[in-house]
Amino acid sequence: MDAAALGDTLAGVNALMNATATVCLVLGYVFIRRGRRDLHMRAMLAAVSASALFLVFYVTRFLLTGTHEFAGEGMARTAYLTILFSHMVLAVVVVPLVLRLLFLAARQRFDAHRRLARWTYPIWMYVSVTGIVVYVMLYQVYGWV
Numbered sequence: 001m002d003a004a005a006l007g008d009t010l011a012g013v014n015a016l017m018n019a020t021a022t023v024c025l026v027l028g029y030v031f032i033r034r035g036r037r038d039l040h041m042r043a044m045l046a047a048v049s050a051s052a053l054f055l056v057f058y059v060t061r062f063l064l065t066g067t068h069e070f071a072g073e074g075m076a077r078t079a080y081l082t083i084l085f086s087h088m089v090l091a092v093v094v095v096p097l098v099l100r101l102l103f104l105a106a107r108q109r110f111d112a113h114r115r116l117a118r119w120t121y122p123i124w125m126y127v128s129v130t131g132i133v134v135y136v137m138l139y140q141v142y143g144w145v
Helices: 003-033 037-065 075-107 110-141
Strands: none
Touching: 003 075, 003 110, 037 075, 037 110, 075 110
């Protein structure tokens, strides 16, 4: 398998990691709402793991194939770039927030954890879902140059 083929495979794996994180985030939310802290913790650790794997695979794919120029035009290009830009900015923002949530949970500071999670959760969900959208637009619908 050459670098381009491996890069394309890793892009699909990354979409799967984003989908996994999304499902785990939803489950974690449902579990905490039902008072199941044990299941909430497992779901959130799975979401963190999926997101961390995404980061490793993304960097690997980037090192193998570099950036890709979106092949769509007009409104599709504008929509893609808007989603991509917001995804990238919020992906950087969410990392320290998630790390702080993990720290607070480990220290059993659940009041502070809950307050921060109310802001972090929607950002993390947005990043996970838009990661899938970016993949679909770039690799499945419009393609890249």
